[in-house]
Amino acid sequence: QVTLKESGPVLVKPTETLTLTCSVSGFSLSNAKMGVIWIRQPPGKALEWLAHIFSNDETSYSTSLKSRLTISKDTSKSQVVLSMTNMDPVDTATYYCARIPEEFPYYFDYWGQGTLVTVSS
Amino acid sequence: SYELKQPPSVSVSPGQTARIACSGDTLSKQYAYWYQQKPGQAPVLVIYKDTERPSGLPERFSGSSSGTTVTLTISGVQAEDEADYYCQSADSSAASVVFGGGTKLTVL
Numbered sequence: 001q002v003t004l005k006e007s008g009p010v011l012v013k014p015t016e017t018l019t020l021t022c023s024v025s026g027f028s029l030s031n032a033k034m035g036v037i038w039i040r041q042p043p044g045k046a047l048e049w050l051a052h053i054f055s056n057d058e059t060s061y062s063t064s065l066k067s068r069l070t071i072s073k074d075t076s077k078s079q080v081v082l083s084m085t086n087m088d089p090v091d092t093a094t095y096y097c098a099r100i101p102e103e104f105p106y107y108f109d110y111w112g113q114g115t116l117v118t119v120s121s
Numbered sequence: 122s123y124e125l126k127q128p129p130s131v132s133v134s135p136g137q138t139a140r141i142a143c144s145g146d147t148l149s150k151q152y153a154y155w156y157q158q159k160p161g162q163a164p165v166l167v168i169y170k171d172t173e174r175p176s177g178l179p180e181r182f183s184g185s186s187s188g189t190t191v192t193l194t195i196s197g198v199q200a201e202d203e204a205d206y207y208c209q210s211a212d213s214s215a216a217s218v219v220f221g222g223g224t225k226l227t228v229l
Contacts, residue, residue, distance in 0.1 A: 037218070047156075047164065047207055049218035060216035096163055106211040106218050107154040109175070111163040 002026035004036070004097050004112035011118050012087050018117060022080040022097030026110075029075045030055050035100035036080040037108060038071065040093040048093075052100060053080060089119045123147050125208050125221035132227040139195040141224045143208030146189055153191040154209045155184060157202075158223075164207065168193060195226070203228045 008020035022036055029036070037052035051061045051071040061069050070083045080097060094116045098108035125145040133139040143153060152171050156164035166175055168184035171191060181196045195202055208221040 039220075046223045047209075047220040049220065052218070058216075063217070104211070104213050105152045105170070107152075107166065107169050107209065108156075108164075109166050109169075111165070114163050 002099060002110045004099060004110060006095060006097050006112045006115040008095075008115055008117065010116060011120065013121050014088055014119060016087050018082075018084045018087050018091070020082045020084075020095055020097075020115065020117075022082070022112060024078050024080070024097075024099070027099065029073050029078060029080065033103040035103070035106075036073070037098050037100055037106070038080075038082045039096045039098060039108075040091075041096070041114075042090075042093040045093075050084075050095075051082060052106070054100070054103060087119045091117070092119045093117060123212065123219060125153075125210060125219055127206075127208060127221040127224045129222070130225045130227065132229055133198050134229045135200060136197055139198050139202070139226055141193045141195075141206050141208075141226065142190055143192070143221050144190045145210065145219075145221075147210060147212060148186065148189050148191055151210045151212065153184070153186065155193045156207045156209065157204045158207065159204045167206075198226075198228055200228050202226060 035054035038050040053059045053071045068085045073080045094114040096114045098111040101109045155168040157167045158164040171186040172184045183194045205223045207223045
């Protein structure tokens with residue numbers, strides 16, 4: 001059974017760095033051609049792609065947020081970590097991680113429940 | 122970068138057919154995917170590679186593609202189908218992902 005679960009702070013202050021962890025089970029982060037993606041959704045708004053990483057450590061970032069994001073994985077711990085620097089209230093959102101089942105095309109067959117992050121002083 | 126456009130809302134009565142369109146230039150070259158999201162829940166994949174349905178999903182969900190427009194069709198809509206629906210595609214050359222703005226399906 002494939003599962004993903006996001007964890008991290010529920011509240012961060014402006015200018016701080018957010019670090020979120022996606023813990024996966026039911027598949028291995030070393031599976032060839034599989035990956036994990038981070039997606040966020042501000043309250044009442046649409047889904048927005050942030051970044052993704054594949055088993056070969058290939059990464060890709062949203063052009064608009066690239067300077068603030070870092071994605072990495074720890075295969076032994078079955079975890080994918082996303083860091084976002086210089087947080088702002090507009091970054092308040094539910095952050096999801098999801099599995100990418102094949103290298104291309106990119107789509108997402110299993111999702112975590114999401115974690116709501118609020119940015120406020 | 123590119124974008125995908127969806128109507129903000131679609132309304133249908135129970136038992137009718139709902140059609141949600143998604144348009145974008147790259148859809149003529151790249152596959153589209155559809156996700157259903159109910160309030161307070163994570164999205165769920167309902168259509169992949171334009172027309173494929175994940176196992177276990179009701180047959181009333183189907184997808185089609187024509188040129189730069191893809192369409193999610195829900196036949197015999199039920200009250201439980203009321204949700205937000207998002208289309209999604211990807212660009213291999215840029216290794217990027219894009220979502221449509223979402224369509225709120227209301228079952229009257």
